[in-house]
Amino acid sequence: MKYRYANWQEYSKYIADDHYYYARSCIRQNFFPGSEKAFLDILRNDLGMDITEDPRHTTCTGIGYHSDVVPLETTMAIVARQFALMTECGYENYVASCITSFGIYSEVLDMWHHFPELEAKARENLFKATGREFHKPKILVHTSDLMFHVREKIAEKGVRRLVNAATGEPLKVVDHIGCHYAKVFPKKGIGGAEFPYVLAGMVEAWGGQSVDYPERRHCCGFGFRNYLVQANRGYSIANSKKKFESMAPYQPDFIVSNCPGCAMFLDRWQFTLNAMTGSNYAIPSLTYEEMAGLVMGIDPWDLGLQMHQVPVEPLLDKLGVQYDPAAKYLGKNGKFIGQPVAPAIYNPAAL
Amino acid sequence: MAQERILVIGGGVAGMQAAAALREEGFSPLIIERSSKTGGHVAQWDRLFPTQAPAQAVIDELSAASQGIESVTDCEITSLTAADGGVTAVSAGGDRYEGRAAVVATGFDLFDARLKEEYGYGMYENVITSAELEQMFRDGRVAMKSGEAPKRVAILHCVGSRDEKVGQNHCSKVCCITGIKQAIELTEAVPGVQVTNFYMDLRAFGNGYEELYRKSQVENGVTYIRGRISEAGETQDKRIQLKVEDTLVGRPLRMTVDMLVLLVGMRAPGCCSSFGLETQANGFFAPRDPYTGTVASSVPGVYLAGTATGPKTIGETINEAVAVARRIKRDLGE
Incomplete structure (x- = not known):
């Protein structure tokens, strides 16, 4: 079935074809360590794009800012420094790997647009502290925007499609869009906030079927105050529970998210809910880079899929991916990296 | 002396009544209607x-009162100019109409509910507008897309009214009572149906409105919850899952209904920005004076009637349409 929101183009934005300065996420390399590498490998090596990064770049302060421990002026100065690094590298297009960073950059640029005195102050603070100056990016996109932009090229170069290798049926994919992607500025998200197309577009281009489930727009449970404050963590898992209850009847083959925390919480909380409530959730939760990596034929263990709580093997089998089960917990150097002591028993058939 | 021609732009209830009243005052009205027949929204x-x-x-x-009055249909006027003691209206097709004066009775457009994306209109098959529900009443069959009769229906007030996000800050005035009326009619059309109205304020201002509001609760069992629906989502069986906060008890609630009816508000039509007349903050034409000049525009020779100047009931519209004829008679007599 074709994605039914035919008017997603009403919310589209200009995405430059090439030459990007890349800013990593603070947490993604811990949560899903292969994703950012897969993004760079696919875009640079397979598609020949010019993406650069600077090891001097830091957090955008997003988590601290949204937790009220970093003041706005500090956030603006650090954002200014990120832009200064981009300027020093000779780039004008900025691609952020983290949804919250994308939200922070969008928000800061919007504030500077409406309150130029804030921009002047940020420039002054940055110069006093570091002697740096900067140009604002001409293009600001999230990495999922850029991957959406090249989705057809990936489809052309891919070695498989998101279909059941045995039946030829498209896999059913539920997506979850990070709140800071389009809920802050709907016009800055492909497809807007209500019927986002950025991930559904990739799913469709690569042969899968996007499923619009009722709680698609609901928070995944990663809301910063929901999990950073331990006493609030019940809110976090309650949100995730709503999501799983809503998507489970569609029997999705996997979840795909474009936010660092969403992919993590939608993966880990399934185990927790199963332990707490006796449910049997076992829906693999992928990042869009992991989804692209599978399409491009990257080895699942190079993609970091062994770091998922929910076993991905049933999905790999559906896709017809060849993998070495014995290599799952071996590092790139061949050494054993450890494995869960008591892996949860999942029963996808009971969904 | 030949009768003076007065252009009546718009053939809804305001235009029909204004034309009838103008003829009674001795003028020769010409109704110019953009659609294929007169009657406007009321006819629907x-x-x-x-x-x-x-x-x-x-x-x-x-229709009886305006029988025999000359009219043009399928003709959308796009510009209106007043000069040298007369007015000229030009249609999108380039046709020119001249008269001694003109009554702008262009009415309103219904708010396009697709702009409130969070309610899923145009996406979910069982989300409909109040106008579409009215069509179901006319057809004598209220049903979900599947053909089944709904068991639970939610009516959401203020869709495209009092909403800064979609640039519609004004109250559309008649939706509250329309929601009450439609809730009653739903219970009459579908025995046993459970109807819930979600509102932000209930403005039952007119004669008989409060009584109807009470009747709907006491006799028809209609439920009212103060709170705006924040989001609608479609379930696997094509029902509509709602998220809403009950702002009286201060708690969020979720419910699933078979049908969601959006009470779409009135918005200013495109001509409000192309006729060169003054407009109000809500986009509708501005009367010359909100107290004593409600049917006159700021341009001599151009008059206003009905919802061209903002949301009104049919009764108010008819009154203005009668008044505008009297006003024109007086002004031209001077």
């Missing part, structure tokens, strides 16, 4: 608040 309606009288009765009465 089934029954009217607060008495549930058939809308067709109003149309029949006005």
Whole structure:
């Protein structure tokens, strides 16, 4: 079935074809360590794009800012420094790997647009502290925007499609869009906030079927105050529970998210809910880079899929991916990296 | 002396009544209607608040009163100029119409509910507008897309009214009572149906409105919850899952209904920005004076009637349409 929101183009934005300065996420390399590498490998090596990064770049302060421990002026100065690094590298297009960073950059640029005195102050603070100056990016996109932009090229170069290798049926994919992607500025998200197309577009281009489930727009449970404050963590898992209850009847083959925390919480909380409530959730939760990596034929263990709580093997089998089960917990150097002591028993058939 | 021609732009109830009244005052009115027939929005309606009288009765009465009056249909006026003691209206097709004066009775457009994306109109098959529900009443069959009769229906007030996010800050005035009326009619059309109205304020301001509001609760069992629906989502069986906060008890709630009816508000039509007349903050034409000049525009020779100047009931519209003829008679006599 074709994605039914035919008017997603009403919310589209200009995405430059090439030459990007890349800013990593603070947490993604811990949560899903292969994703950012897969993004760079696919875009640079397979598609020949010019993406650069600077090891001097830091957090955008997003988590601290949204937790009220970093003041706005500090956030603006650090954002200014990120832009200064981009300027020093000779780039004008900025691609952020983290949804919250994308939200922070969008928000800061919007504030500077409406309150130029804030921009002047940020420039002054940055110069006093570091002697740096900067140009604002001409293009600001999230990495999922850029991957959406090249989705057809990936489809052309891919070695498989998101279909059941045995039946030829498209896999059913539920997506979850990070709140800071389009809920802050709907016009800055492909497809807007209500019927986002950025991930559904990739799913469709690569042969899968996007499923619009009722709680698609609901928070995944990663809301910063929901999990950073331990006493609030019940809110976090309650949100995730709503999501799983809503998507489970569609029997999705996997979840795909474009936010660092969403992919993590939608993966880990399934185990927790199963332990707490006796449910049997076992829906693999992928990042869009992991989804692209599978399409491009990257080895699942190079993609970091062994770091998922929910076993991905049933999905790999559906896709017809060849993998070495014995290599799952071996590092790139061949050494054993450890494995869960008591892996949860999942029963996808009971969904 | 030849009768003076007065252009009546718009053939809804305001235009029909204004034309009839102008003829009684001795003028020669010409109705110019953009659609294929006169009657406007009222002709699309089934029954009217607060008495549930058939809308067709109003149309029949006005048709009889305006019988024989010259009219042009399928003609959308795009510009209007007043000069040298006369007015000239030009249509999108380039046709020119001249008269001694003009009555702008261009009415309103219904708010496009697709702009409130969070309610899923145009996406979910069982999300409909109040106008579409009225069409179901006219057809004598209220049903979900599947053909089944709904068991639970939610009516959401203020869709495209009092909403800064979509640039519609004004109250559309008649939706509250329309929601009450339609809730009652739903219970009459579908025995056993459970109807819930979600509102932000209930403005039952007119004669008989409060009584109808009370009747709907006492006799028809209609439920009212103060709170705006934040989001609608479609379930696997094509029902609509709602998220809403009950702002009286201060708690969020979720419920699933078979059908969601959006009470779409009135918005200013495109001509409000192309006729060169002054407009109000809500986009509708501005009367010359909100107290004593409600049917005159700021341009001599150009007059206003009905919802061209903002949301109104049919009764108020008819009154203005009668008044505008009297006003023109007086002004031209001077």
